[in-house]
Amino acid sequence: MSKQTRNILIAVVGVFLAAAVISIIMSVSSEKDAHNIAGQAAKSETAITVNGVELPAYEFKDDTYTLADNLIYFGISVEPDEDGKVLNITANQDGIPEGMSIEESIIRMQDDPDVYFPDYVTCINGEQISSWAVDGGTLIPRAALSKLGTEVYDESSGTYSYMFGDYGKAPENPPVPTAPELTSPEASADTAVSSTQQPAATAVPAVTKEAKIIVLDPGHGKSSGEMSAEEKAEYGWVNNGDGWGEWRHFKYGTSSPDCEGDGCSHRVTPNGACWYPIGNGDRDTEPAINLNNCLAAKAYLEQMGYIVRLTRTTNDENPSITRRLTYCYPNNDTSQQPDADIFLCVHSNAGGGSGSAYIELEGPYDQPTTLGSSEAYTDAGNTLGRYINEEIGANTALGTNSPIGGEPELIAFCKCPVICGYMEIGFFDDPSDLEILNSSSDAIGRSIAVGVDRFVREYMG
Numbered sequence: 001m002s003k004q005t006r007n008i009l010i011a012v013v014g015v016f017l018a019a020a021v022i023s024i025i026m027s028v029s030s031e032k033d034a035h036n037i038a039g040q041a042a043k044s045e046t047a048i049t050v051n052g053v054e055l056p057a058y059e060f061k062d063d064t065y066t067l068a069d070n071l072i073y074f075g076i077s078v079e080p081d082e083d084g085k086v087l088n089i090t091a092n093q094d095g096i097p098e099g100m101s102i103e104e105s106i107i108r109m110q111d112d113p114d115v116y117f118p119d120y121v122t123c124i125n126g127e128q129i130s131s132w133a134v135d136g137g138t139l140i141p142r143a144a145l146s147k148l149g150t151e152v153y154d155e156s157s158g159t160y161s162y163m164f165g166d167y168g169k170a171p172e173n174p175p176v177p178t179a180p181e182l183t184s185p186e187a188s189a190d191t192a193v194s195s196t197q198q199p200a201a202t203a204v205p206a207v208t209k210e211a212k213i214i215v216l217d218p219g220h221g222k223s224s225g226e227m228s229a230e231e232k233a234e235y236g237w238v239n240n241g242d243g244w245g246e247w248r249h250f251k252y253g254t255s256s257p258d259c260e261g262d263g264c265s266h267r268v269t270p271n272g273a274c275w276y277p278i279g280n281g282d283r284d285t286e287p288a289i290n291l292n293n294c295l296a297a298k299a300y301l302e303q304m305g306y307i308v309r310l311t312r313t314t315n316d317e318n319p320s321i322t323r324r325l326t327y328c329y330p331n332n333d334t335s336q337q338p339d340a341d342i343f344l345c346v347h348s349n350a351g352g353g354s355g356s357a358y359i360e361l362e363g364p365y366d367q368p369t370t371l372g373s374s375e376a377y378t379d380a381g382n383t384l385g386r387y388i389n390e391e392i393g394a395n396t397a398l399g400t401n402s403p404i405g406g407e408p409e410l411i412a413f414c415k416c417p418v419i420c421g422y423m424e425i426g427f428f429d430d431p432s433d434l435e436i437l438n439s440s441s442d443a444i445g446r447s448i449a450v451g452v453d454r455f456v457r458e459y460m461g
């Protein structure tokens with residue numbers, strides 16, 4: 001081969017390689033465009049070390065982050081689940097990969113990487129944490145590392161040092177909270193009335209131990225047209241300049257403040273609309289039906305030993321959904337941890353049809369919840385809805401329908417911090433259903449209570 005031929009060959013190969021590199025870069029950047037960019041991180045002055053090795057730190061939205069992907073060098077596994085919807089960070093008994101220099105293996109991104117809304121949620125030991133996506137990795141808050149080992153802060157050097165234990169040794173998993181034991185329905189069978197009789201108070205099983213807290217949310221309320229601006233503000237509605245309503249999400253990964261149309265992942269959002277106008281919730285017949293069903297359910301649940309909170313107690317009030325969700329917290333104080341176990345939306349349907357159903361959670365949801373992952377939150381709420389609907393079908397004249405899908409964006413689903421169920425009990429615009437609804441709130445309330453109780457025993461217990 002002549003020198004000239006060889007040079008031509010090298011040139012041809014070079015062009016091919018360049019074309020390949022360019023096409024890879026183009027495909028990567030077009031993939032990037034598919035995600036919502038959230039902003040740009042900056043190199044942090046905060047020093048983070050794990051087992052004595054310094055990890056790169058980044059500042060983003062008033063918090064310090066590090067790359068989850070580097071934790072694999074410290075006996076931690078960082079693995080997406082099968083569907084790629086959850087990134088699980090857990091202690092890995094097998095320890096670190098062998099024959100690697102940790103210092104050399106650590107991934108260090110450029111100083112100001114682009115940050116994206118992730119299309120997955122991140123969990124440490126099953127507990128959901130906030131996270132952001134960067135090219136080829138995941139940013140997690142510095143403080144989340146304390147879930148994996150001990151934390152020591154040295155004020156003089158501004159260094160957070162973490163010890164994850166011996167490389168192969170897993171830190172203890174947090175204890176799984178145990179649900180209070182409840183007496184079985186059979187235990188009180190001797191006091192129960194026969195099933196042919198009307199349900200009576202004595203037929204309801206009693207709780208003997210620590211009570212669960214159930215928030216019942218009778219949907220809707222006073223019409224927006226009858227509310228003054230002061231009243232709207234007092235009940236948690238916000239004026240965005242165009243009118244009154246509320247925001248569908250919190251800022252990404254937080255339990256406040258509101259997303260205000262950006263700052264959220266825009267997942268489970270129809271047409272990107274984060275705003276819910278107050279008038280969309282106006283109803284005439286439905287508010288009273290919902291309240292009656294909830295008042296009956298409250299009485300039965302309290303007999304069973306549950307603590308019940310109502311988000312409204314009259315038809316002359318109409319709190320925003322965001323305000324209603326504050327009943328999940330002690331004294332409505334959202335700066336504390338939620339203490340409720342269940343938030344149950346109680347509605348009646350309209351628009352053609354009859355019978356009872358629950359609305360399905362579909363997810364993925366990215367607000368922090370006591371359930372940890374979006375999947376666990378979704379599964380719990382749907383199971384609760386199914387149990388209650390089965391009881392309504394068995395104990396009232398209402399028929400039952402398949403779960404209602406295609407509404408994953410309901411504000412309660414997107415903002416609730418605890419298990420969230422959503423019932424659509426009968427069709428109030430169907431004459432036959434309306435008659436049942438107007439005459440059977442006691443049986444419906446009892447069905448709600450028995451369904452909740454079954455859920456607590458079988459699912460949470």
Ligand SMILES: [Zn+2]
Pocket residue numbers: 248249250259260261262264265266269274
């Ligand atoms: Zn939003």
Ligand SMILES: [Zn+2]
Pocket residue numbers: 219220286347348
């Ligand atoms: Zn409704």
